[in-house]
Amino acid sequence: MTVESLYPRLEPLLAQVQKPIQYVGGELNAQTKPWDAVRVHWALMYPDAYEVGLPNQGLMILYEVLNERADALAERTYAVWPDLAGLMREHGVGQFTLENHRPVRDFDFLGVSFATELGYTNLLDALDLAGVPLHAVDRDETHPVVVAGGHAAFNPEPVADFVDCAVLGDGEQVVGDMTDVHSAWTAEGRPGGRTELLARLSRVEGVYVPQFYAVSYAADGTIASFTPNRDDVPTRVAKRTVMDLDEWPYPKQPLVPLAESVHERMSVEIFRGCTRGCRFCQAGMITRPVRERTITGIGSMVDAGLRATGYEEVGLLSLSSADHSEIGQVAKELADRYEGTNTGLSLPSTRVDAFNVTLANELSRNGRRSGLTFAPEGGSERIRRVINKTVSKEDLVRTVTTAYANGWRQVKLYFMCGLPTETDEDVLEIAELAVEVIRAGREAAGSKDIRCTVSIGGFVPKPHTPFQWAAQASAETIDHRLRVLRDAINADRRIGRSIGLRYHDGKPGVIEGLLSRGDRRVGRVIERVWRDGGHFDGWSEHFSYDRWATAAAEELAPFGVDLAWYTTRERGEHEQLPWDHLESGLDKEWLWDDWQEALNEDEVADCRWTPCYDCGVCPTMGTEIQIGPTGRSLIPLAVVGAGRPQDPAVGGGPQVDVAVDAAVADPVHTH
């Protein structure tokens, strides 16, 4: 089969749209393969704008893993902005991939990574543009199998009508298994058509095929039953977990766009999973256990990535990077390696801990000293006990002051608003904290030239967390608390002018809440919103609360439920939740107990350093914590002297020899 390039028909349209470079491909490290040379074709999509989607690590990893297979190819596609989407519809040009501008319609799989539920309307937009029927049951063998992945796939019920499969957990291995299934089915002459293909896929561990399950509802609107409608599919679907991250050093060749993106740096994932036990954090709950990349594994990835990209900053990524068992050594030895090369190293936001200031100092030695970001999340000590992110007010002020004393001029603090049991007083403590931080900071820095930015997000309860039963705060509550906080910060302008406050109103959070904890009935709302023109819901200029509220009111009324039922209603212990058949490994009883402990303001410690508290993941999934220290170290990369050019390099820059691991011990596996 020959697949035509849509580029000749797309090109005249590009002259008429904003930022056309995002649609032409040709990124550094992009891969192209001949269509007919492989059996299985994957289109990988991030359902948001190119500038947001391109840096996504998950998509880059799967892109490389699939393209390394001899029998498969993977190309990328992103959400098309309305200006071009309109022209494409007018001229009959379908959703295309960037590598060869092939029609998405012609691929075997369309894999869509949902980091957030607000991408759902963009999925419908892409399917429609691609000419793929919106509803899974309306598709035939000629259409791609639409696969949802990413964290939101842990409750795919709201998009159950639109996707053929949802994949739970780490994607590295499961995409290979799915490719094998498709390849075998094709080799056998596609027996049983699409239904048989989906049935085979449903037997791959980690793959959930919603159309093979039926849901019924009780009179009070809750789920009465959830049952398979075939006897050859599993009753529960468990997530996939990749062990030994050093065996998966992806992305090896990160994509570098010409266009500007939201992350102008390369990233190395230093560990996966988190057991800090922050009760609001879905990522920390669904990605257990902690699996560290070793210091030498990190060193080689940083080295290879910098050579492959030319980026001048490396982010050391994870859910809580300062918790890596070798982080101090990683920071120091990487900073040593890249001394004098204008290469910056950075951590994402960290816990509030004085050690993290030392780390940041070390990491910023060679590069630009931008701001420092901490995430206390809760305003008061009481609410921080509720969310299990304990730090005392004194420690918090002391840590931030230390940062100012060390020459950081800009500190950003992340908080949430609308947490369970929260009152106005909890939120008002954020203002007290910020004021104290600035007072102490000015004294420590000996200057008034310091700033503190308080960034607040509305809390949205997520599936597979202890807060999955909680009542979400209403938009009015959030807006009220943000208002009193703003007034408190501005009460004293002499201090307040050094404090920036960044927040959004509470309404988008309510819709995110509907989509997060929704069931299959919510699919009607998504489709209605999309039909009424909704898309790019993560962008305030496109998001319309009224459109969502109207659609929810009208589409949910026949079921006797509404927006508030899904969001501000507290769930009971024995209510069947829409995602109960999807296995993150967490024991539901443990989650409930942890929810009760939250209400009692009781803390739970991290199982990396204290005995196991039986969250259930390791025994259920057959996994274990993988942490160091390994005892290894990074030896300095020999810098080749100036004036000895090497082809194709000209020499003199951060030219380095291949890293040699000074291995003295294997990683320590506990549990």
Place this chain on the structure above:
Amino acid sequence: MARQPDGPPPPPTVQRLRLRYTKRGPLRFASHRDLARALERALRRAQVPMAFSAGFSPHPKISYMGAAPTGAASEAEYVEIGLAERRDPEAVRVALDASLPPGIDVLECVEASAGGGALADRLDSTRWRIDLAGVEVDELDAAVRALLAAETVVVAKRTKNGPRDIDARAAVVSAAASGEAGRAILHVVVRQVTPTVRPDDVLAALAAVADLHPPLPPRAVREAQGRLDDTGEVADPLGPDREAGSRCQGEPQPV
């Protein structure tokens, strides 16, 4: 007093290289900021020993000039880079060209001659070739004549600060029409004035004087950029540096 970073100042610029590069194929859709990003990263991958500015936020010494607009292709974009160590210009050209994506091709690299003046001063005009598919040569020819006959042609230009009326005619040095199968081609030399008169503005002028409305989006290529010479041609802006360089040949060249 402004704060200064600790430590010694960065090493000074010891060599300035001037490069001519292209924007071809799909990369004509790159903006000047996209190109700047691509170039800076390619310089790092090619390990060109760049000189950096001082301060808390050191930047590599790169001077961009006269970027072609987004959507326009170019055979003649220019940039000057400052190096902290001397390098053979041709080695830099080859390494950088290999590091840049296909379509951004480095065609020339010469060392700036001492006392030869600023490169920007040698770039005051552009020769454009604008392909107009679906337009008859006669039609374009008549429009070009009408444009050249007019004393001023005011067109509305979109700027950052909203629409602004500019005289597109004043910047046009010469214009001519030719034809190929199914298309007319406009050859036009435009003086680089402020605000810039771009291919779109020239086409707006043709629409104003002769009601010329191409049925398909026009495709513009900057064929040459340089100083306008006495004959109305665009001179090679790297010529003076190349001549100075060849005069110095025989001197030992540090690699």
